[in-house]
Amino acid sequence: MPCVAVAYSGGRDSTALLHAVACATREANREMLVSPPAHAGGEPLGVGAMCVVALHVHHGLSPNADAWLAHAQATCDAWAAQGLPVRLVARHVRLSADAGQGVEAEARALRHQALHEMAVEAGADMLLLAHHRRDQAETLLLQALRGGGLAGLAAMPKDDLRDGLRWVRPWLDHPREAIEAYIEAHGLRHIDDESNGDPRFARNRLRLAVWPALQAAFPQAEVALATSAARLADALVPLRSWQSQALTVLQAPDDAAAMNVRLWARWSPAERRESLRHWFASVSGQALSANWTLRLADELPRMLAHAPKPEDACGVWPALGLSLYRGRLRWAPAGADHGEGGGGGTAMQPVRIDAPGDWPLPAWGGMLRVTPCTHGGVAPERLLGMTVASRTGGERFQAGPGRPPRTLKKQFQMLGVPAWERDAPLFWAGDQLLFVPGLGLDARCWAAPGMPQCAMSWHWLDAEPAAALKCEV
Known part of the structure; x- marks a missing residue:
């Protein structure tokens, strides 16, 4: 009936x-x-x-x-x-x-x-x-x-x-x-x-x-x-039509979860904000907050402009699941597995540390603190060619000399590292995982006793998470 x-x-x-x-x-x-x-x-x-x-x-x-x-x-x-x-x-x-x-x-x-x-x-x-x-x-x-x-x-x-x-x-x-x-x-x-x-x-x-x-x-x-x-509802109809057209233009043809940032950055600020909101909602199923929309609409074009070449700009925003690499802004769900070690398929950002001090990494929401130490640190020259990338799954970390390397997931579980602390970036020296916030320096990278060396610790810039991630060295 x-x-x-x-x-x-x-x-x-x-x-x-x-x-x-x-x-x-x-x-x-x-x-x-x-x-x-x-x-x-x-x-x-x-x-x-x-x-x-x-x-x-x-x-x-x-x-x-x-x-x-x-x-x-x-x-x-x-x-x-x-x-x-x-x-x-x-x-x-x-x-x-x-x-x-x-x-x-x-x-x-x-x-x-x-x-x-x-x-x-x-x-x-x-x-x-x-x-x-x-x-x-x-x-x-x-x-x-x-x-x-x-x-x-x-x-x-x-x-x-x-x-x-x-x-x-x-x-x-x-x-x-x-x-x-x-x-x-x-x-x-x-x-x-x-x-x-x-x-x-x-x-x-x-x-x-x-x-x-x-x-x-x-x-x-x-x-x-x-x-x-009622009048705003009428205006919503052509806006949604424009959003759909913008999405078609910006979306990478070979990756539905990626956006052509170099093209997007040439649009007006209002068009960037509106299309960014719509694109993020379409790929993630979530709303992009007003604060993040304003920040990314301003930050991404400046990153492209200040890089040696636009395709060299890269960064990661773990809280949103976003990464910028080779002119593409890509979204991936939390915990997505992109491969083994070395950052897999995600963007890796070069970081050159040539002196002790605080080294902010705004795209990652925190800063790396480097201080001289007498043992359990890393040789200063290894900091010159570091890269930083998000956790992708499968990385292995050695907690101490003579101890077996284990996956980060197991190491985090063994030490009771809270879930929110695991969103911090990983620091690499070539293909070797060097420093993991919450765990410390990989024992395979410790400097020889008596040699000049530095300790490393990670600190969030924002109020949340409120606690710094400190390594034990």
Whole structure:
């Protein structure tokens, strides 16, 4: 039986929408029985009656969650007994224990996933949601307060296709007061979520503390903000078209995860930032923060300009999984195996250390400190031709004289080196691994006793990680 799905929490808005859709579907079914669709030859088509599936997500966040589910079931059963073609489908979801202050975002993500799965399983190709004009205005304000871009400021789309399912908000242009009037006219019962008064949640703070004052000062605020969101949504369409074209131009033909930085660097700053955001999201599935976008859009062109030749510029940003090598910016997932030893297929950056002191490596987020020592150090001449590269997998490190070389993974595990400390770069002398932050100098590179030698230690430049990685020499 063909069906349409409605997201149904049991609250005021979703109750009104579900009832309205169920009533409209009943009337459509009656008309179909009276005048069934026919072929061109006049024969009736075998079209089944439509049904409405109410989708309820049980988060378990409220002590009243079970009661809400029971209310939703009782409501659907009562309406079905009255002849409305509606049935309830519910699903329990569980938030992670460490959601913390991100409970809003995680609950929303789990709810959307559950709604999508239930709608598809029910055979629906369209999901209706009860967001109205006030919701849209609030969303634009929240996105602006978070520094959102065009996609965020466009707020909620009225009709959006996601993985084969249409998410439709038919009441996005309607005021909240119209929904309240519908509830009263039909005598519909609904639940009130006590969390709507919790000021820990950003939308609640906006509704309780900001919106009344805003509307008092600007009575047309709701209409104006919703109108702005609609105009921004229109602008989003050509932007996405440009983003797709830019991605086609910039993406390396033989490597979908790499971008032609030399071409990209010739674009305007605004084009660089926007295309970088889109490219990173397309290859990593993650959003690039505003700070990283600004930094890379400025830093990468300067690196190309200051290198002897543009293709000589290289660097690695482990926190993002990015590396620059031979004019290409490439993304690889954390822990990706690119080969054995020597940096494998990743970029290796030459580093020439000719005196003790602090040697910053901004592209790596830290600095190398070199100090004179009397034993367990490295001969100064070995520092002149070093290279630095990210960990790629398979590198072997010898922790002391006479001890067997072991993989870095095992060495880190044996010494209990935290996961975040393992993102520091590795230092090489030719094909020999020389220094590993968190482990120290490879014993095969120790200078002979009595000879001039230097100790090495790695220190992060940013506040996080707060602790320096110190080698024991």
